[in-house]
Amino acid sequence: MTAFQTRLADAATVTEQTLDALLPTAEDGPERIAEAVRYAALGGGKRFRPFLAIESAALLGGDPAAARAAAAALECVHCYSLVHDDLPAMDDDDMRRGRPTVHKAFDEATAILAGDALLTVAFEILGSPRTHADPAVRAELVLCLARAAGSAGMVGGQMLDLQAETAAEALGEADVMRLQALKTGALIAASCEMGAIVSGADAADRGRLKRYGAIVGAAFQLADDLLDVTGSEAEVGKRIGKDAARGKATLVSIHGEDWARRRLDALVVEAGETLAPYGEAAAVLVDAARFVAVRTA
Template sequence: MTQDLAPRLDAAAALTEARLSRALAGAPEDGERLRPERLMAAMRHGALAGGKRLRPFLVLESAALFGVAPQAAVTAAAAVECVHCYSLIHDDLPSMDNDDLRRGRPTVHKAFDEATAILAGDGLLTLAFDLLAGEDAHPSPAVRIALVRALARAAGIGGMVGGQMLDLAAEGRFDGGAPLALELGAIRDLQAMKTGALLVVSCEAGAILGQADERARAALLAFGRALGAAFQIADDILDVEGSVEAVGKGVGKDADAGKATLVSTLGLDEARGVLADLVAEAQAALAPFGARTGTLAAAAAFVAARKS
């Protein structure tokens, strides 16, 4: 990690955690009768459990390109993180990936129970849109509704939820049990939906918050797409090469499941080459913003090189 990046990642994480803590406090907000303690505890377990907070960081840094201060972007950042945390809680469920460990701690259904974990995920997904609808997300209703639309598209049928469906199908869950031999294009679609879409919208959110012109928005979308693809290849490489201790969750699961990944399809060396190309592509996409993009460029390199 470069010298510059670490403190900015930490600052974004701290700011986002503070916003999430406030949203997940025990006292009812306007229009709420009460907040059930068990639900709140499970939501906090799933959302305040650390993690790199990469998506909030991308929201804050992309917003900064347009002069939007971190405090003015943090509610949108927290909303994106709610969607990310909800997806982890649901993906970890016994009927999905059946994971006991997440960020080195018990998953929500292990720490609580399955029903509570489902509700905690549902609650976080709903909270994301509640956050975006509030005036502290942005003073302009037009900006807020554009954020809602972009996040709903990234999270929904053609994005994250659809990607998780494709992922389960690829494992052969519904067709007699054998993993599907996916072709490269199908693996890329799956990953772009399951993981990429939320990373892309994290970058796009900055352009929306900054009321950027179409060219700037397109540049951030291109950056996000390359970064998202790099992120997933790095993840596949980590699943082959990482250790449980460093990664904080189970590794070797893809190979055990006979899952088609870019690494299993391309081989480790070629996958590393594609990864390097994607980092370069992400950094090149930032060209229109000139010299202000050091942190985002470093983030692309960091995503590719991370060990957890």
């Protein structure tokens, strides 16, 4: 395994352990909601957003325990978004991470509540003094995640995505890029920025890490669009071909597969240039951008 693969696997392991310790159990409320929440958040996923938070904090000398807590909060928001995106009223998906989606494994109402619970526990984690002793840092973490997850970020992007399905005309390139920057890019950029916040970074470092995250977010979504065209359902772990079936425009449908691969290469270069001031210390994060561009799942 490469250094990047090892660190990604380590981040996934520690995030799983942190989530297992922080997520509600049957002792905290109704057993069924605890089961659904834990089904949604545990036992799967690359934990890429937590990895970015942990590695960004490590790059800037942040406290590892605080970074792990912030990473767990990020993953709660990400998992909540997947649970709700999979609902019949949204993307209507039956499979996620190679197993039934939450509304299939439980029921639709329970899935909605499980998503609500995951979103709420994310901010409970960030607001806890156990995450960071400095209340100002905790407040900045809450603000950063809230902005990335809300109507000016991920939720806004999902709204644009839903509207695009019934629009009279397919979206153009600029509109697709805006949609994707909100729906996918905002939370990935926040992952890196939260790592900087945990570290008490100055505005320059915080902005640089956020910019790197935005670039990686663009690459992540472009690679996802490619997989929807070229991937296999067995590898990806979810239904593919959804965009074409719904007539949704993507950068791949607008420009083609060859353009998309060239653009991915350019984004990897841009990510590396953004982190150039950190030299070899940022090598794992540079490799993360490469991983995103060539992933098969």
